[in-house]
Amino acid sequence: MSSPDVSSPPASNGHDDTTVLVARGVDAIHQAAKDQHRRFIWTWIALALLTVVIAVLFLITIHTADKQNDLAQATADQAKETSDETVAYLRGEQGIPGVPGKNGVGTPGQPGATGEVGPVGPAGPKGERGPAGSQGSVGPAGAPGPQGTPGTGSGSVGPVGPTGPTGPTGPAGKTGAKGSTGATGARGATGARGAVGPAGATGPAGVPGPAGATFTPTTAIAIGVSANDTAPHKQVTALCLVGRASGGGFATVPSDPGIDVSASSPVGNTGWSATADVLSLPAGTNWQLLAFVTCVS
Numbered sequence: 592m593s594s595p596d597v598s599s600p601p602a603s604n605g606h607d608d609t610t611v612l613v614a615r616g617v618d619a620i621h622q623a624a625k626d627q628h629r630r631f632i633w634t635w636i637a638l639a640l641l642t643v644v645i646a647v648l649f650l651i652t653i654h655t656a657d658k659q660n661d662l663a664q665a666t667a668d669q670a671k672e673t674s675d676e677t678v679a680y681l682r683g684e685q686g687i688p689g690v691p692g693k694n695g696v697g698t699p700g701q702p703g704a705t706g707e708v709g710p711v712g713p714a715g716p717k718g719e720r721g722p723a724g725s726q727g728s729v730g731p732a733g734a735p736g737p738q739g740t741p742g743t744g745s746g747s748v749g750p751v752g753p754t755g756p757t758g759p760t761g762p763a764g765k766t767g768a769k770g771s772t773g774a775t776g777a778r779g780a781t782g783a784r785g786a787v788g789p790a791g792a793t794g795p796a797g798v799p800g801p802a803g804a805t806f807t808p809t810t811a812i813a814i815g816v817s818a819n820d821t822a823p824h825k826q827v828t829a830l831c832l833v834g835r836a837s838g839g840g841f842a843t844v845p846s847d848p849g850i851d852v853s854a855s856s857p858v859g860n861t862g863w864s865a866t867a868d869v870l871s872l873p874a875g876t877n878w879q880l881l882a883f884v885t886c887v888s
Contacts, residue, residue, distance in 0.1 A: 667755065717749075828864040836860060838863075838884070839863025839885060843867060850872065
């Protein structure tokens with residue numbers, strides 16, 4: 592019996608795989624763009640809601656402040672009206688305020704009298720506050736009478752009234768006496784050293800001084816001499832006894848090219864030094880090194 596043919600899977604096409612990969616990449620890019628667009632829209636929605644909440648809170652704050660201002664103004668107007676009635680009574684421009692009744696209905700005030708003021712009677716019990724009555728016509732101002740005898744009774748203290756508006760600033764008081772000088776405090780720690788400031792501008796040239804006395808220099812020669820022997824190395828110095836050195840030099844005895852002078856230089860401001868070595872002289876030859884300096888004083 593022959594076995595059935597098993598067909599092998601078709602070979603994959605490289606072009607088709609590339610197309611699938613490209614399609615997947617395009618889909619991924621589109622999906623990312625959509626996600627970014629959604630985030631952008633939600634961000635703007637959140638900002639809009641926040642703006643609305645802030646606006647509502649702002650309007651509520653303004654409304655509350657207006658109500659408080661209206662209440663304060665009404666309280667101030669009521670206090671001023673009560674104060675004006677009291678002042679009008681004291682001036683005689685208005686009658687005595689009505690006495691509050693038991694049921695809160697006040698008795699109309701009497702017109703001000705022109706006679707003497709009688710003694711003040713004892714204060715009665717305080718009734719409930721009645722409604723404000725209409726203001727009567729202003730009577731003629733009477734002449735102020737003598738002050739009556741203060742009454743012996745004292746009424747109960749009423750509730751504290753609302754605070755009135757702030758009055759104008761009074762004139763400045765006189766300057767008080769100067770207080771005594773306090774004790775000197777302890778010395779503080781030394782502060783850090785400040786930065787070096789910029790160099791100042793060059794000042795103008797000074798006035799030339801008077802000419803000095805004419806200088807007449809005096810010169811002298813000082814000589815230093817080494818021993819006269821066969822030593823292979825010699826060093827000698829000539830020093831000025833007076834004045835300063837202005838120059839110097841050396842000499843050898845005998846003057847022979849077999850003697851090498853290796854150094855000849857000033858010593859400070861008052862001397863001259865020379866150094867020499869034997870290179871080739873006949874055996875047993877004595878020689879000397881001389882140094883000299885020119886001194887100016």
